[in-house]
Amino acid sequence: MTGLASAFRTLVATAAALLAVTAAPAAQAESEPKAPREFVALRSVDPTIIQEMRYITRHNFVGEPVDGYRQPLCILTRPAAQALHKAQSKLLRQGYSLKVYDCYRPQRAVDHFVRWAKDLDDETMKKEFYPQVDKSRLFADGYIAEKSGHSRGSTVDLTIVKLPALPTRPYIPGEPLVPCYAPKSERFPDNSVDMGTGFDCFDTLSHTDDPRIQGKQRANRQLLKGALSAVGFVNLPEEWWHFTYKPEPFPDTFFDFPVAWRSVAGH
Numbered sequence: 001m002t003g004l005a006s007a008f009r010t011l012v013a014t015a016a017a018l019l020a021v022t023a024a025p026a027a028q029a030e031s032e033p034k035a036p037r038e039f040v041a042l043r044s045v046d047p048t049i050i051q052e053m054r055y056i057t058r059h060n061f062v063g064e065p066v067d068g069y070r071q072p073l074c075i076l077t078r079p080a081a082q083a084l085h086k087a088q089s090k091l092l093r094q095g096y097s098l099k100v101y102d103c104y105r106p107q108r109a110v111d112h113f114v115r116w117a118k119d120l121d122d123e124t125m126k127k128e129f130y131p132q133v134d135k136s137r138l139f140a141d142g143y144i145a146e147k148s149g150h151s152r153g154s155t156v157d158l159t160i161v162k163l164p165a166l167p168t169r170p171y172i173p174g175e176p177l178v179p180c181y182a183p184k185s186e187r188f189p190d191n192s193v194d195m196g197t198g199f200d201c202f203d204t205l206s207h208t209d210d211p212r213i214q215g216k217q218r219a220n221r222q223l224l225k226g227a228l229s230a231v232g233f234v235n236l237p238e239e240w241w242h243f244t245y246k247p248e249p250f251p252d253t254f255f256d257f258p259v260a261w262r263s264v265a266g267h
Helices: 002-031 078-093 107-118 215-229
Strands: 039-041 075-077 096-102 155-162 233-235 242-245
Touching: 039 078, 075 078, 078 096, 078 155, 078 215, 078 233, 078 242, 155 215, 215 233
Parallel strands: none
Antiparallel strands: 039 075, 096 155, 155 242, 233 242
């Protein structure tokens, strides 16, 4: 009986350990903050808008998936999502579609950017995203900050795609990098129209009205800006892709719920 009792105690201990391991992620998920009801998944408002969420992948200036991005999902406040739907409806009639790169951004993701920017030895993605900027200047030059309007839920990074949309091949970690301001045929392939630079290009050429951007590239930027301005979005002059819906429902609140369906379940 002693041997049986010992074996039983071992089984109980093993089961308890397994239960603790499997319960930990569930408990963690339960403790995660959820989005206020004013937040929605963009896909539930307009499923036609293309989503290429960069920060859950390794193809971004950090070079790895960013903290807080659990699923490739665009989350926004409902007024911002509804305004994008209005802009999309007009663009579709012109043969174009919006494509979002980033929407709501948790504070923990911003904190990840800050840690990365302070690590001056990590320049894995420099050749593509900030080839002419010394990494020690990222804070001073305004490319990285400790707070982001994205965390308030009404800011979106996006572009325009000519329809029918061609597929964009996946990024292969370690592949040769090309500067984000190189000619479109040379830089990383993107089914976006030519905006003169790629998304998240840390360079003055990304300024929406930079005078060096002319011709079709300038017309494409103005098409995006015009479509979004007409429905209440304001462009950040330093980034052709960055727009904030006004008035913001949460102008002073920086949220930290994860980018996941669970955060907006039932909204």
